[in-house]
Amino acid sequence: MEDVTGMLAEWGLSAATIEIFRGLGNVIKSPSHSPPLHQGKRTLSPDQSNPAEPLTDAPSVEMTRAAWVLRTLLLNEPDQILRERKTAGGRLVVPCCASGSEMVTWVAGLAPGVDRHQATTMWQALLEEGLIYHVTGEHPFKDKCVLYQFRQDRDATATLRPPAQDIAEAEEHLHEALSELSDRGPDAWLRMILRKPSNDRTPEDLETIYEELMHMKPLSHLSNSMKRELASVIMFEAHPKSGTVVFEQGEEGRSWYLVLCGAVDVVIHGKGVVATLHSGEDFGKLALINDVPRAASIIVREDNTHLLRVDKEDFNRILRDVEANTVRLKEHGKDVLVLEKSSSNNSPHKYVVMACTASRMVEHLLDSRLDASTSTYDPALDDFLLTHVVFISPRALVQELRKHYSMDSPHHDRELSETYRRRVVFFMYRWVTTVRHPLSHEPSAVAFIEELVSDCEREGWEESALMHRISAQVSRHQEAAHNVSKWKLPPGGQPICLFSSSDSHALIKPNDDIIFRVYCADHTYCTLRLSVAATAEQIKVCAADKLGIRTRAEDLILVEVKSTGERVTLRDSEVSIPTALTLNGKIFVAPKEHLDALTVIPEQEAPTEGLELDLEDVSAREMAYHMTMFDWELFWNIHEYELLYNTFGRHRFNQSTANLDVFLRRFNELQYWVVTEICMTSSLSKRVHVLRKIIKLAAYCKEFHNINGMFALVLGLSNVAVSRLSSTWDKLPGKSRKLYTQLEATIDPSRNHRAYRAVVSSMSAPLIPFMPLLLKDMTFIHEGNKTMVDGLVNFEKMHMLAQTLRTLRYCRNRRLVIDPPTPKNEAEVRAYVRCLRTIDNQRTLNSLSNKLEPRRS
C-alpha cells in the first residue's frame, strides 16, 4: 500500500483522499481481486457489498472495463500512470457513463469488506480529485450506454448493450463491441491494439499495426522488416487536453514521436511557438540521434491529439542507423535548420548542420552539451567561430549570446537557466581562445566578458578560472591596440615599423598609422599619414586636400598604377590600400576624366631600393635561415579572418588585411628579387654562381619548412627572363641542375598541385605553406558555393572554409625553431633579406635578359 499512497501523494491528491484510499487496503494491492477481463471470470456477488443495501445493479461492461483500467494503472504501471497524469494536464481521466450507483458497486466490488457508504466516499473522492470523469444524465450517450470510453476517446464507443449479469457476460459484450468498433472504424480498432502492452499483441494485432505503418509518411524510407519490428514496439499516446507538455526543452530524450491526429506546438525558450506539427509529421529525433538534450518543448495544441511513440531503446535498435539523410526544422513555416547525416565515423554527432540562420545556429550550439567539463573539441563550434564574420558581426553575436544569457526559462527552472548561462560563458571562452586579438577591438564583447568574469566569481562557477584567463588575455590585446605603431611604406619592399623597439616584424594593427605617398597625374605627390584601415575615400579626400585639387570628392578617383602601366581604380569602400599595393605600384588621385593620363613614374621601372650584398660571400644556408625567420614572422602575424576578408572582398567588411598583404607582397618580392638579381648580373660566371646559390637557397628553404619561400624562389627561376638564359643554364653543374629539377617538380601545378600537397602532407608542422594556393582554395570554395541558401547560412561552405583555415592553425601549432647556422656576417645578411632589391616590370626584366644573352637569330 505504501507505494500506492506514495504515488497518490505524488499526483497531488489531498491527504484526506489518500486516507480514504487507505481503506482499500490490501484489496487493491492484490491484482487477483480484480483481474483484467482477459484473465478470468469473476462474479460480483451481492454479499461482497454492504448487506444493508444490497447491490442490485450488476456492473456494466463499461464499468468493469474502467475498473480494470484503473486497477492496472494503479497497481501495475505506476510509471505509466504518472506519465498519463502528466500528459493529461495533471489529470488521469477515466470517463465513464455508468450510473453513479454502478460505480459505487464497482468500488465496493474492488474491496470486500468496504461498505457501500465507504465505497460512495471513495467514488466521490475519485470524482472530486478529477481522477474519474463521470458522464452524467444529460450526456447524449445516456440512453446508449457507452461501452468503452477511456480518456475521452470518442471514436472508441460502441452501442448499448443491456447490463451484463456477470463478468463473463460483460467480457462477451466487450468482445462484441470491439469487433463492432473494428467494423466501424479502423482507427478506433487500431488505437485499441496500440494501447496494448507489446507482449499482449497477437499476431493479428501486429499485422494490423504493420499495415497501418505502411501508410505513414515519416516511415516511408524504412524497409518492411523494420516496419514489422516497429509494429511490436510502437505505442499509442492520447492527449485529450491541449496545453499538455509532452516533454520539455533541455530534458533528456527518451522517445521519438509521430503525430497521428491533432497537432503539437514546438516551443523554444525565449522564442515561444516556432512551429506546429500535424498529422504525419514526427518530432523528437534530434536528441536521440545526437545524444543531446531536447532542442525544444513539445506542447499539445489541439484537444484529443494522438501520438505514436517509439522509446529510445527501440529507436536505437531499429531506426537509428537508417534515419533519413536530411532533417529540416522549421520555425513559422520557414526552414531554420537543415541537418544532414554525417558520413564521418569519428564525428561525435550523427547529423551535421548544412544550413541554418545565424541566430538559430547559436541556439543549436548552446543546446549541444557545451560546458567546461566537456573537453571534447566540437568541430561545429570551431567552424562557427572561425567563419562567423562572414554571416554575423561580432557585435550581433554578442547580442545573441546576451539574449540567451539573460533569458529566464519560461518554466522558471533555475537549474536549466543556470545551465544555459554557463554554456554562454563557455561559448565566450571558446570564442576568445579561437579568435584571439580581434575580439578586443569589439567593445560590446569586452564589456560582456567583464560581466561574465564577475558573475562566474559571484556564483562560484568552475568556469571562473577560465574567464579570468581570457579577460587577462583581452586586456593585454587591448593594451597593445592602444599603442599605435607608425609604419612607413618604402617603394617596393615591406612596410617598415618606425621607432619599433622589437627586433621582429610587428603585427600591423588596423588602427596603426602608415606613411605613404599619393601622386597626381603630373607626378607631383603628397605624403599622408593615415590609419592602416583608412578607406580609399578617406585617402582620396585627404590627398586632394593636400595637393590642392579642387574637384568634388565624388568626381575624384583613387587609382593604383602598376609598374607595367596598368591602372586599377579603387573602390571608395576599399581598405588596406597602401599595404595591398603591388611591389612597385603607386597610388594616384585624379579627376575621373584624367584616368587615361596617369602614367608610370620613372622610378617604378628601376629597381627598388635594396641593400647591397655580394651573394658570393654569403652561405646559402645562412641566408635561407634569415629568410625563413623573417617569412615566419610575417606568416605568424596573419589572422585567419584576413584570409576570409581577402576571399569575400575586404570592402565588404571594412577590415584591414595588412598582415596578409605584407606576406603576399613578400612572396612577389622574393620571386622578383631572383629575376632581378640574375638579370642584373652581367658577368656570365658570376650569374652562374648566383643561379647556383639561389637553387641551394630554395633547397634550404624547403629543408627549413619554408615552402612558401621555396615556391617563390623556384618560380623566380622559371620566369621567362631567367629560363631563357641558356648560356647560364648550360654552365650550371649537374648537381645543381638535378636539385633544380627536383624543386621544379614540387611546384608543378598539375592535378591541383598534387606534388606540393604530397610534400606538405609528409612534413610535420611548424611550416610555412604556399599561401597563394591556400587563397586559391578559399576562392574556389567561395565561388563554387553560395554563402546563403534560401535565406539560410550555408554551413557546408563554412565548414569547408574552416577546414582551410585550420591548415593555418596546424602550420603554426608551435613556433618555428631552426638551429642557427654558424654566423659569418649575421647582421648584414639579416638586414639584406629584409630589404631586397626588385624590378617587377616584366618588360624591363625581359629587356635586361635580352641584353645579357641576346636572342639568337
Ligand SMILES: Nc1ncnc2c1ncn2[C@@H]1O[C@@H]2COP(=O)(O)O[C@H]2[C@H]1O
Ligand atoms: N524549429 C525547431 N527547432 C527545434 N526542434 C524542432 C523544430 N521543429 C521541430 N522540432 C522538433 O522538436 C524536437 C524537440 O526534441 P528533439 O531535440 O529531440 O527534436 C526536435 C525536433 O524533432
